[in-house]
Amino acid sequence: MLAPVTYIQPLTTLRRRRVLPVEGFVMVNLGQVVRAGDDVARANLYSEHIMLDAGRALGVPAERMAKLLQRKPGEKVEEGDILAGRRGVTRRVLRAPASGRVAAVSGGQILLQVSDDSSRLKARVPGEVIDIEPGRGVIIESVCAWIQAAWGNGGLADGVLVFADGNHDHRLTADEIDMSQRGAIMIAGTCDQRQTLELAAQVPIRGLILGSMSTRLIPVAQKMPYPIVLTEGFGSMPMNADAHSILTNNSGEEATLNAQAGDLYKGERPEIIIPLQDAGRPPTPVDLQSFRLGLSVRVLHGPHHGAIGEITGLLASSTLFASGIRAPGAEIALAGGGEATVPLANLEVLG
């Protein structure tokens, strides 16, 4: 059976394609080193417009408007400039009500663009631009430690990794937040207090990495000005041992917290990227795997949620679980000791 993969890698070469939703302009050069928060491309997506009914203003049918237009689409105009009409003292004309650009003309209507709030595409990954797709975006390569997570609040930031406490199940509380964490990405096991998140915003910290978080904090977390990433999901689960180990080994180092929402179809997940200098060119991650004996897996659901282990046995499709569900399963030797029988659907391979 094909297995979903989560990457929790102490050293890898990560390649990431970053492209605009519409055609625009690439703002960086080949070979340029970018930070996660740098803009790499922009597109004209969020501009505002004013529509002018030129035909009505001039009292002419739409089909005769073409002859009366004084400005073409794409031309810049200043407030008061004549857009359409015949020249002369007594003739009716249509003037631009604001400075801008003639965006479009159709059926006697003129669309005037009056603001230029372009959409900017951030790198979201620190690294080197190794390819450029003209008008669309870039491919960035990063040699790094890489941890894919379960949930993110949408934010993005760089900062130094700092543990609140060394334990992977540590519950972060408000009284642990102080000014010494200003500018840091904090790491803890769980959080269930609204005040903790709000106080962290006042410090302010740069980001927060948790194993899990109370579901009730979602609305608060989504309003926080800093990125929050959960490695396991919602509840009170500790951070998985592999992610905790990588973060421990890189404590004090600069990292990127990319708390983007997960998108199956784009292959996007929230992630933690720790750039590693002078690490050579490690291989890119393995893509596709099937469940087999000896594979390192993580439990995604149920009583052992977040536990890491090794497959010691593959079971038949009619394996009966306590819920009464029958499904293909696997026997897992858990890393912390003990064994568990888990449906294959509740496992993912650690890539």
Next chain:
Amino acid sequence: MSERSGPKTPSLVSIDVGSVNTRAHFFDAVEGRYRFLASGEAPTTVGAPSFDLNVGVLAALEQLEELTGRPLLTERGLLISADEDDAVGANAVAATYSSGPPIKVVTVGLLEAVSLASVNKLVNTSYCQITESISLGDRRRPETVIDAIHQNLPDLIVLAGGTNRGASRSVIRMANYLALALTLIPEKERPDLLFVGNENLSEEIEALLGGQTRVHFAPNIRPSLDLENLGPAELALAEILYEIQAERLGGLELLQDLSGDPLMPTAKAFGRVVRFLSTVIDPPKGMLGVDLGASSTTVAAAINGDLYLSVHPGVGVGGGLRGMLRETHLSQIMRWLPAEISEDEVLDYLYNKPIYPNSLPVTAAELAIEQAAARQALRLAVGKSLSNMPAQGIYPLPGTVPWFDRILVSGSALTQAPNLQDSLMMTLDAVQPVGIATIILDQNNLAPAMGASADVNPLLAVQVLESNAFVNLGTVISPVGPARSGSTIMRMQMVQDGEKGPVLDIKQGGLYTVDLPQGVVADLYVQPLLSIDIGLGPGRGGWVRRVVGGAFGLIIDARGRPIQVPHQPERRQAALEAWQQTLAPHPLAQPLYEED
């Protein structure tokens, strides 16, 4: 669907690419009749890391090959054989798909209650998300609407308006707005446009918008004010949606090549089966189909061949939980929990499940949460579909579904429950049928395959539907009307092979079963009391002929509509437990009716 020759009984492989799982089914003739023989299943692989749905298709086919022992695959993929006597490959392939992100659609009409309502209904027959709806009554400034379209970056615009002898200037005005909005979007990213309005304006629309984007035309969906004609436009829409998804989903074109015919959206194929089955039911009773998926839910109602299809992307029991939770109060899920489970535990489960949508409930508590969520997701989808139910149906009570003679139940959350009792309870609690309905469980999720194969091989669809691949859970009688809890609202007696059974007193609030073995036919004499209605009119009863027994015999659901679940936790759990326990044969009381 492709068929490489014209044999009498070609074998068929069907493939359904769902949002979470990909299924492959094998059908062949056994003793002269088609049978469903085996199915294979694998995770759908449209996303990372493979981004190619055929990886999942091949894995499902490999499993099918193992189960059937029949060589189905070659190095080049599925083996299509022209020879019906071959013991290798398949003679035909039918494929459906529901995977992929919802298509973002902007709908445009003239009058909100007429052309815009029809165009929204049209778009809701497939996996689309309406991101903007625009009509003449829109109070926003035109430039605000244009900016909204621009920023939305829709995948498709559907423009309706004007009867074929009606409005033209207003339609052209709306088209002008669209032309301006399209100009703002870079050429390569411009959405296609489907025009389903006044057919006399086709040339003008092409002249106005054809230079901006690709314009498709389908017959007017409102040829006159009192006539709605969605059928041809649905076909055009399905083709456009396929083209959009083919650009996004790796391997979709290859799957279509394998299938031979245009790929059919799963919802459309499901609707086709429901429509077909409705033709053998006496109107105005009809057929209802519900397909509860991971990402979306389909509700298909049909009377005498007229189909009313509603697809609800974002309402489901996997990724669709997110959408369901946005429209649901937690108490609407908690009310279905048969045991004490904390709100936090329920919330954690419901928010973790969309992150890992193919994960399975392992403990009894997890199963209870999942089934409670399934009830609410289906209840929500059915509720949202009420505005698209046949007006000609029988409605014993306002605000409910009409009387459907049969209800087809599909979707893993309902069909793969640990036991049939759970499947039936979820269906009754969520659909809350009225009248007298037989519940049919599509336990192997075959309905889309039947729908996709119906064009070329209707015999296969008919014979498999009649086979034991579908489980008759039982016939449900649902008396509705005002009554105090615990008061007698109906008396009934069953007559089987001339043998009269005892009379059963039905009390308001109860759920009952009467022993009637699978496939056995009986007649019923029913006498609703006061203004209680079983679909025959308030207080009206009489003989109900040829009721067919199912896995749970005959069921009387007297819990009222909507079902009132007690708020107090202990009482709630007691009620749910009692209802669950009811689904077992039940001793009867006094005879009510005796023939002279």
